[in-house]
Every structure is written in structure tokens, then in C-alpha cells.
Amino acid sequence: MTTPGNPAASTMSRSEEAVAKHKRYIWPSVTNYYQHPLVADRAEMQHVWDVEGRKYLDFFGGILTVSVGHCNPKVTSKINAQVNRLQHLSTLFPNEQIVALAEKIAQITPGNLSSSFFTSSGSEANEAAILIARMATGSFDLVALRHAYSGGSSMMKAVTAHAPYRKASIVSQGISHAINPYCYRCPLHLKYPECEVACAGDVENLIQTGTSGSIAAFIAEPIQGVGGFITPPKEYFKIVFNTVKKYGGLFISDEVQTGWGRTGKKWFGIEKWEVTPDIMTSAKGMANGVPVGLTVTTPEISAGFQGLNISTFGGNPVTSVAARATIELIEEENLLENAERVGTYFRGKLEELQAKYPLIGDVRGMGLMQALELVKDRKTKEPAPAATTQVLELARANGLLIGKGGLSGNVIRLAPMLNTTKPDVDEAIRLLDKSFSEVPN
Numbered sequence: 001m002t003t004p005g006n007p008a009a010s011t012m013s014r015s016e017e018a019v020a021k022h023k024r025y026i027w028p029s030v031t032n033y034y035q036h037p038l039v040a041d042r043a044e045m046q047h048v049w050d051v052e053g054r055k056y057l058d059f060f061g062g063i064l065t066v067s068v069g070h071c072n073p074k075v076t077s078k079i080n081a082q083v084n085r086l087q088h089l090s091t092l093f094p095n096e097q098i099v100a101l102a103e104k105i106a107q108i109t110p111g112n113l114s115s116s117f118f119t120s121s122g123s124e125a126n127e128a129a130i131l132i133a134r135m136a137t138g139s140f141d142l143v144a145l146r147h148a149y150s151g152g153s154s155m156m157k158a159v160t161a162h163a164p165y166r167k168a169s170i171v172s173q174g175i176s177h178a179i180n181p182y183c184y185r186c187p188l189h190l191k192y193p194e195c196e197v198a199c200a201g202d203v204e205n206l207i208q209t210g211t212s213g214s215i216a217a218f219i220a221e222p223i224q225g226v227g228g229f230i231t232p233p234k235e236y237f238k239i240v241f242n243t244v245k246k247y248g249g250l251f252i253s254d255e256v257q258t259g260w261g262r263t264g265k266k267w268f269g270i271e272k273w274e275v276t277p278d279i280m281t282s283a284k285g286m287a288n289g290v291p292v293g294l295t296v297t298t299p300e301i302s303a304g305f306q307g308l309n310i311s312t313f314g315g316n317p318v319t320s321v322a323a324r325a326t327i328e329l330i331e332e333e334n335l336l337e338n339a340e341r342v343g344t345y346f347r348g349k350l351e352e353l354q355a356k357y358p359l360i361g362d363v364r365g366m367g368l369m370q371a372l373e374l375v376k377d378r379k380t381k382e383p384a385p386a387a388t389t390q391v392l393e394l395a396r397a398n399g400l401l402i403g404k405g406g407l408s409g410n411v412i413r414l415a416p417m418l419n420t421t422k423p424d425v426d427e428a429i430r431l432l433d434k435s436f437s438e439v440p441n
């Protein structure tokens with residue numbers, strides 16, 4: 001087959017052709033992993049095959065989105081049935097699927113978070129959360145955390161605190177960023193627990209100095225995702241919650257990466273920190289790869305919404321069925337427990353790798369959300385982004401898909417599916433071990 005205007009296409013392999021067209025027709029800001037990007041052809045549960053037929057064990061799940069296995073038949077069969085029955089009528093017409101999903105969410109969320117608004121992405125979910133917080137409190141100012149990633153819309157780029165995602169003239173008026181609880185690189189140069197979680201005090205200082213003194217909301221990820229799975233000390237969010245309340249704000253937990261059992265044992269990451277938020281947002285793993293965004297809050301807060309709100313695709317029957325099927329599968333197969341049990345096992349194995357390779361400066365995370373921060377020298381902690389890229393490439397060559405993150409691009413993110421087994425972990429560790437051993441000195 002030749003492509004008009006591109007005679008070379010006939011001599012290209014399938015993956016070369018896809019990569020060339022990606023470069024030609026997709027915005028260059030949409031970057032791909034790997035020097036020779038991987039063009040996927042199909043996937044089944046824990047595995048992905050590229051168009052050349054090579055098989056990979058997937059420990060990143062499409063950025064923590066494929067939560068219960070690629071094309072899991074227990075989810076896709078329900079999606080297929082719904083596609084053939086009723087796909088779309090908009091929220092102008094109530095449907096049984098959206099209300100069943102909302103009811104299910106009300107049953108599993110902490111506190112009285114029982115009033116849902118559905119969209120199609122995490123960015124929209126966070127937009128809705130901030131909008132309702134501003135309306136419900138009558139205040140405007142927001143506090144977020146440095147190293148946060150909150151989405152790609154204009155306001156979410158302003159909430160995000162990573163320079164590469166904040167380019168152009170984003171409007172960040174009314175949004176202030178507190179230092180984050182990044183123990184490995186403590187912004188206050190202190191050590192936990194002697195520090196007595198001093199970083200949490202920055203939120204109050206920031207409210208007093210960088211806002212009008214009363215805030216609409218504090219928004220944070222229970223474990224920062226794109227930031228490199230930065231995991232706060234256990235006291236951090238409890239302290240911050242009290243500060244947020246003192247200044248009249250609502251606490252928004254961004255569960256886009258940490259929701260649905262990812263951190264083990266609990267449905268939501270913030271529950272691990274023993275805080276009941278006023279609003280939770282989610283997307284990604286909620287529907288195993290089908291686009292759904294969720295903003296859930298209390299009936300009192302949602303009643304504060306002024307004017308009207310609609311999301312054309314939000315709560316669509318097909319996406320609602322996909323989300324409920326995913327949530328029910330997590331429940332039926334006891335995957336919260338599995339994430340805790342296999343996650344603990346995984347963590348132990350990663351710590352063994354750390355003992356073997358000085359390149360691994362820090363191991364952190366919870367449940368099936370674990371990260372390795374790579375450094376050139378354990379004493380100076382100088383980030384090692386080039387070696388991180390090499391590990392990513394070597395892992396791919398060895399048949400393992402993993403992710404990258406962190407402000408300096410020196411964090412390996414590992415987030416296998418919630419139904420990952422210990423043998424899957426053993427295989428991933430074997431491949432990671434091999435990859436680390438092949439990093440040139």
C-alpha cells in the first residue's frame with residue numbers, strides 16, 4: 001500500500017509507518033516513549049503485543065488506567081452488550097446505567113460522598129471540583145502542592161506544578177502551591193520523623209501570605225502520580241485537613257491515579273491517610289480504559305452549584321456500564337486485598353533490587369503503585385534521568401513495560417494491574433533485574 005505524497009511508506013514496516021504518521025498528523029507535544037516507539041496491536045490481561053508480534057508484560061497499564069487487565073472479558077462483554085443496546089442520549093434523559101453507577105459509588109466512597117457528576121476525563125473532573133468548591137464556599141483561592149499533576153485543561157495546567165506542563169500563558173490567578181511532603185528530597189532539609197512533619201505547616205503559612213486568608217479548596221493527590229509517586233508521611237494529610245478547615249476550605253482528593261484500590265486494602269488513597277475529603281475526583285482506572293471522569297461530593301456541597309452544568313458524554317450508558325463492571329469486578333475478585341498483599345510482596349522485591357543496584361536511591365509507594373528514584377550518587381542524590389531512560393529502553397527490549405515520572409524524569413513508575421499475581425511480580429522483577437544489570441556504567 002502506498003500513501004499519497006509519501007512514497008516511502010510502501011517500504012516501511014507497520015510500526016515505522018504508524019510512527020511516521022504519528023509525527024506527521026499528531027501534535028508534536030504528544031510525545032511517545034522509546035527511541036523507536038512501540039506500536040501496540042493487541043492486548044490480553046497482563047500482556048501487550050506489538051505489531052511485530054513481540055509480547056510484553058505490562059507493569060504500567062496505560063498510565064494506571066487498565067486496572068483489571070487488558071480487554072478483561074468480564075468488563076468488555078458488558079460494554080459490548082451495552083453498545084448494542086443503547087449508546088447515547090445525553091444526561092437530558094436519565095438512564096439506568098448512570099444511576100446504577102452513581103449508587104454504587106455512593107456505597108463505596110468514604111463519609112457522605114454520594115452525589116456524583118460524570119465527565120470524560122480527570123482534567124474535567126478536577127475542573128468541576130474546583131468550580132463547585134468556589135461556588136459552595138464563596139471563596140476563590142486554591143492551594144495545591146508543588147510537583148502536582150492535575151490535567152491538561154487551562155486551569156488544570158495552572159494547578160499542575162511541573163514547568164513543562166505549565167508553558168504558555170496559563171492563568172494561575174488565585175492558585176498557590178505549598179511545598180510538598182517529599183521526604184527523599186525534603187524541601188526543608190529535615191529528616192522524618194524528627195521533622196515532626198514541618199512541611200505541613202507550609203500550607204497554613206501559604207494561606208496567610210499567598211491568599212486572601214480564606215480558601216475555596218486545597219487539592220492534592222494522596223500519592224503524587226506524575227510527580228514520581230511521592231508518598232507523604234502518614235500524618236501529613238491529617239494536619240493539612242485541619243488547616244484547610246480552619247480557613248473555610250474544602251478538601252479535594254485527586255484520586256485519578258490512587259483510586260479504586262490502587263494503594264491496597266482501601267478503595268481510595270486518601271482513606272489510607274485517614275482523612276475523609278469533601279470532594280473526590282477520579283478517572284483513569286475507574287473504567288479499565290474507557291474514558292470516564294468522576295467528581296463526587298456530599299449532597300449539601302453539590303446543592304451549592306449555581307446555574308446549570310452538563311457534560312455531553314459524562315455518564316453515557318456505555319461508559320457507566322464499563323465503570324460499574326470494573327468496580328464490581330474489583331469487589332468480586334477481592335482486588336483491594338490483592339493489591340495490598342501482592343503490593344507488599346512487590347515492594348520487598350524492589351527493596352532487594354535497591355540493595356543490589358546503587359543507582360536506585362529510593363523505593364516508595366503503596367500497594368500496586370511503587371516507584372524507584374534513580375540517582376547518580378546516593379550521597380549527593382543527583383538525579384539520573386539518562387540512566388532512567390536506559391532502564392526504560394532495556395526493560396522494553398527485555399519484554400517489560402514500565403513508566404517514568406518525576407520532575408527530573410528520574411523516577412521509574414511501576415503500576416501493574418490490580419489482579420496481578422506473585423508470579424507476574426517475580427517475572428517483572430527478573431526482567432527489571434536483567435535491565436538494571438545491562439545499564440552501561
Ligand SMILES: Cc1ncc(COP(=O)(O)O)c(C=O)c1O
Nearest residue numbers: 121122123149150151225256283
Ligand atoms: C492525578 C491526576 N489528576 C488528573 C489527571 C488528568 O487526567 P486526564 O488526563 O484524564 O484529563 C491526571 C492524568 O494523568 C492525573 O494523573
